[in-house]
Ligand SMILES: Cc1ncc(C[n+]2csc(CCOP(=O)(O)OP(=O)(O)O)c2C)c(N)n1
């Protein structure tokens with residue numbers, strides 16, 4: 001477990017701050033002790049969040065988190081495991097793992113910080129970028145339709161799947177609380193403003 005949290009390295013005005021605040025709040029208010037909590041994240045702006053929460057933490061490989069957190073949960077089912085990822089990570093290279101995670105229904109809280117772009121690598125098109133949008137990697141427009149993450153999860157039998165916009169702060173906080181308290185696999189897609197790269 002980390003003794004000192006790393007300095008936050010997000011851009012000023014990033015809405016990840018609000019999501020971080022909500023997670024910290026519920027861990028404290030629901031009396032989930034740091035020693036009983038494991039935060040598993042990927043790579044990206046979203047992935048840095050595991051450095052900022054007072055708990056056991058692992059910033060694992062892109063899309064290869066499922067074996068990691070399955071192992072954590074199997075080793076100690078009493079741990080509260082919260083996984084936090086970006087939209088590219090889980091709906092692009094991690095899509096196969098995402099679908100099987102929904103189907104397996106292991107007790108994990110799964111938060112996707114969906115800013116509709118690859119933010120850490122400076123704003124490329126992701127699987128949730130809307131059709132017709134111009135990005136760094138779609139110079140004219142994005143010719144592809146975006147995924148609907150909730151429908152994807154439902155099709156794999158996910159026991160809790162929801163989408164919420166972080167601009168609706170109260171509802172977003174409540175949704176995070178419900179996802180944390182859900183006893184099986186809980187998938188929450190959080191639409192997140194990224195003032196540096198998301199201009200739509
Ligand atoms: C296997 C692999 N491919 C590509 C990269 C480069 N890379 C690092 S972060 C990133 C995009 C992350 O986007 P997302 O998951 O949406 O997270 P965000 O930064 O938007 O929070 C990419 C492509 C990498 N680190 N590893």
Ligand code: SF4
Nearest residue numbers: 010011014045119194
């Ligand atoms: S690039 Fe976007 S998602 Fe990343 S820290 Fe900056 S505002 Fe947040």
